[in-house]
Amino acid sequence: MKLTSLHDLATLTADTIIDARAPSEFAEDHLPGAINLPVLSDLERAEIGTIYKQDSPFMARKRGAALVAQNVAQHLLGPLSDKPGDWQPLVYCWRGGQRSGSFATILRQIGWRVAVLEGGYKSYRRLVQAQLYEMPFPAPILLLDGGTGTAKTGMLARVAALGAQVLDLEALAGHRGSLFGSDAPQSSQKLFETRLAQAVVALDPSRPVLIEAESNRIGALRLPPSLWQAMRSAPHVEITAPIEARVSHILRDYRSFCDDPDRLAETLEKLRPYQSKEHLSVWHLAAQEGRFTELVADLILQHYDPRYRRAQRRAAPLEQIALADLSEMSQDLAARRLIDLLQGGESASRSETPITSR
Numbered sequence: 001m002k003l004t005s006l007h008d009l010a011t012l013t014a015d016t017i018i019d020a021r022a023p024s025e026f027a028e029d030h031l032p033g034a035i036n037l038p039v040l041s042d043l044e045r046a047e048i049g050t051i052y053k054q055d056s057p058f059m060a061r062k063r064g065a066a067l068v069a070q071n072v073a074q075h076l077l078g079p080l081s082d083k084p085g086d087w088q089p090l091v092y093c094w095r096g097g098q099r100s101g102s103f104a105t106i107l108r109q110i111g112w113r114v115a116v117l118e119g120g121y122k123s124y125r126r127l128v129q130a131q132l133y134e135m136p137f138p139a140p141i142l143l144l145d146g147g148t149g150t151a152k153t154g155m156l157a158r159v160a161a162l163g164a165q166v167l168d169l170e171a172l173a174g175h176r177g178s179l180f181g182s183d184a185p186q187s188s189q190k191l192f193e194t195r196l197a198q199a200v201v202a203l204d205p206s207r208p209v210l211i212e213a214e215s216n217r218i219g220a221l222r223l224p225p226s227l228w229q230a231m232r233s234a235p236h237v238e239i240t241a242p243i244e245a246r247v248s249h250i251l252r253d254y255r256s257f258c259d260d261p262d263r264l265a266e267t268l269e270k271l272r273p274y275q276s277k278e279h280l281s282v283w284h285l286a287a288q289e290g291r292f293t294e295l296v297a298d299l300i301l302q303h304y305d306p307r308y309r310r311a312q313r314r315a316a317p318l319e320q321i322a323l324a325d326l327s328e329m330s331q332d333l334a335a336r337r338l339i340d341l342l343q344g345g346e347s348a349s350r351s352e353t354p355i356t357s358r
Contacts, residue, residue, distance in 0.1 A: 173218040
C-alpha cells in the first residue's frame with residue numbers, strides 16, 4: 001500500500017494502523033491513529049545493531065528473528081487476541097522493510113488480510129515535510145491579535161463552535177505561548193508537524209481561517225516557514241480589554257500557579273534573562289505574600305505588554321475589538337464580530353468596535 005498524499009489517510013480502509021517500530025521511534029512521531037506494537041524494543045534494536053557491526057549480519061538476523069517472533073507472540077496473546085477473522089491491519093516500520101515485513105508475514109499466516117505501508121514511516125514523513133515546507137499555506141488567514149490575558153484562545157474556541165474555520169496552534173503545540181504556558185513537556189517537533197499537517201490538509205481553501213497571532217516559536221516548537229510567512233503577511237484583528245479584566249482572566253486560567261508556590265517561583269526565574277533583578281525581587285516577594293492580583297498586573301504592564309508592542313506589526317489592524325470586560329457575553333459578542341469579518345459580511349472599515357455586555 002502506498003501513500004501519495006496526506007489526503008490518502010482519510011480514505012484508508014485498514015481497521016488498525018500498527019507501528020512496528022521501537023517505542024522511542026513511535027513517541028517521536030507516528031501516523032495519526034496508529035498504535036505501537038514494536039517487534040523490537042529500544043534495547044533489543046540496539047543489541048541487534050551491535051551484533052551486526054561487531055559479529056556478522058547473519059548472526060544479527062538470526063537473533064533479530066528470534067526476538068521478533070517472541071515479541072509478535074506477545075502481541076498475539078495480548079492486544080491482538082480478540083481480533084476477528086475479517087480484521088484488516090496496516091503495518092509499517094521505518095522504511096517498510098524487515099520489521100513490518102516480518103510482522104505482516106506472521107499475521108498473514110493466521111489468515112488476516114494485512115497491508116504494509118510502502119516506504120514505511122519515511123514515506124509518510126516526506127509527505128508531511130512537503131506539505132509544510134514546500135507548499136504554500138492553502139487558505140486565506142485572518143490573525144487574532146491582542147495582549148496577554150485578552151482571552152484570545154477562548155475566542156478561537158467560540159468562533160470554531162459557531163462554524164468558522166480555525167487553526168489552534170497552541171493546542172497543536174501543547175503550549176499556551178508563554179513561560180507560564182505548559183504543565184507538561186511538549187511533543188517532538190516531528191509530532192507537532194504531523195498534527196499541524198493533518199489540520200492544514202483538512203482546511204477548506206475557499207474559506208478564511210482564524211489563527212491566533214504567534215511568534216515563529218510556540219514554546220520549544222518552530223512554525224514551518226510557509227505558515228509563518230503567510231501569518232506575517234495576513235491581516236489582523238486586535239482584541240483589547242481593561243487591565244483589570246485581563247488580570248482576572250489570567251488568574252482564572254492560571255490558578256494552578258498560585259496554588260503551587262515552588263512552581264511559580266521557578267517560572268518567574270525564567271524571566272531573569274529579560275528583566276532586572278529589582279523587578280524579579282518585587283515579583284518573587286508578591287508571589288510569596290500571595291499578592292497575585294498585583295503580581296499579574298505588574299507582569300502584564302512591565303513584561304508582556306512591552307514585548308507585545310515591540311512585536312506588533314507595522315500595518316494597522318483590520319479592526320480593533322475593544323471589550324469593556326471579558327464576561328461570557330462580551331466574548332460571545334466578540335466571537336460573532338469575528339465571524340462577520342471572516343465571512344466578509346458586515347463592513348470592516350471601522351477602526352474600533354466597542355463591545356460591552358452591559
